[in-house]
Amino acid sequence: MMRKVRILVSGRVQGVYFRAFTLKKANQLAVLGTVRNLPDGRVEIIAEAGTATIEKLISWSQKGPITARVDHIDVTELEPTNEFVSFSIL
Numbered sequence: 290m291m292r293k294v295r296i297l298v299s300g301r302v303q304g305v306y307f308r309a310f311t312l313k314k315a316n317q318l319a320v321l322g323t324v325r326n327l328p329d330g331r332v333e334i335i336a337e338a339g340t341a342t343i344e345k346l347i348s349w350s351q352k353g354p355i356t357a358r359v360d361h362i363d364v365t366e367l368e369p370t371n372e373f374v375s376f377s378i379l
Contacts, residue, residue: 300360310354321373
């Protein structure tokens with residue numbers, strides 16, 4: 290079953306290669322979607338994959354890379370759209 294989520298990551302997550310590490314992790318897991326910095330200092334991940342794979346990405350996002358400090362994540366369920374062909378940094 291396909292699942293699509295929006296993950297908002299708060300903390301020290303910009304300027305610490307969070308997006309690059311997210312891209313690497315998403316490619317390892319075969320997750321499709323995007324990651325981008327938001328003007329308010331958070332990072333937004335839009336991810337689409339199977340349920341178990343999405344859970345792995347959510348779990349990873351709670352810690353992030355060693356260079357980051359994740360204070361909080363907010364996960365919103367979205368309707369799967371099959372719009373992505375890869376995972377990319379915006």
